[in-house]
Amino acid sequence: MDKSSNDPRTRREEYAEATRQALLAAGREIFAREGYQAAGIEAISRAARVTRGAFYHHFEDKKALFDAVVVSLQSEAAARVQEISKGKAKLWDRLYTGVDAYLDVSIEPAYSRIVVQEGPVVLGNARFAEIEEKFPMALLKATLKVLKREGELIFDDIDLLGHMLDAVICELSIMLPTSTDQRRTRARGRKIIEAMLDSFRRK
Amino acid sequence: MDKSSNDPRTRREEYAEATRQALLAAGREIFAREGYQAAGIEAISRAARVTRGAFYHHFEDKKALFDAVVVSLQSEAAARVQEISKGKAKLWDRLYTGVDAYLDVSIEPAYSRIVVQEGPVVLGNARFAEIEEKFPMALLKATLKVLKREGELIFDDIDLLGHMLDAVICELSIMLPTSTDQRRTRARGRKIIEAMLDSFRRK
DNA sequence: TATTTCACATACTTTAAGTATTTCATATTC
């Protein structure tokens, strides 16, 4: 589930891993609150109760930490979406519960700001797509592919459809927090998503 | 059409306006090529053949220039979309030619990077939405509203629908440049957009 | 022609990222 074999054997490795995690957590917090540009390495290090020296020991530069934070957020998000949707027997159920779960994650401030909003800009589209390929959207696309294989969904370019679906979910997640009636807005957003997908559904 | 009363009367004002425009043009170029963060004020000023002193005379700070560049890009984009779609008598034609024209604009490197990708992050969602409210998406939403008024379109929250439409167009504009068969991808993207909108079309 | 104004230049300050060097606890070797 995690990256391969990271069990700290010696006490020194244990400590080091702990401060690495502390930096990661501090980064997540401060990137979420202040944004990439305004988040100072000094502030992040202080929040992790170390100096900038420790920071540069564990991470190449600021961008490397941000990258690691995005990966961890995506990894957690994927796990949660998976957990919720995997039970469903009917494919369409699995897809739509996945969409809902993904939306729930996307609304959370840290995920919204770090992954959805700043991720592509800070890391660049290429690198960001690379990360996405492994985690959250990959799940949706996987289900879409199964639906296509089963003949339930008729569309040639599942990758494209997946990205469009993703775009709609992300935009919705950005609008939701400022919406006056979130429940209603969410229901309407879901309608739009259904409209998009159902038109390619086998009749 | 432009901001109110900007005719330079004296020769000094004329010169000043010219260097302001030069800075704006240089900013557009360098922001597009290097991105906001990597674009140095020094480099922008040099490209406009002035010093940083001149820059700070005309703009509060780097962000202010970026803001002005976004506004000018949005203004031009809106004008072009308007020009192309206004002729159409049938409302649905007007909408879809508008969508196509908007997509054409969004593909252009400067618009794509500065407005679509970096705009919301650099200026913040609130300010970016404020700008959007006046220009490009406003046109689409206007047409959507007319369609609703005419009973052609049945959906409660046109603002939401407009944003979703916008999100899909923007995502498509990001994917298109790296697509192997752009014509085909674009056609498929259009299919998805049609699917989204047609399901709310009066039958 | 004297005086003011303002567009722009020059010189300086500040901030934050990044680098080089040092220290000290833990781990390893003999």
Add this chain to the structure above:
DNA sequence: GAATATGAAATACTTAAAGTATGTGAAATA
């Protein structure tokens, strides 16, 4: 178990770029 080696983290330094304060000269105004 004393001697040595390693590497996690601290400290001290360098660099780059944004932003500020002040100066200057050409064009406007009186």
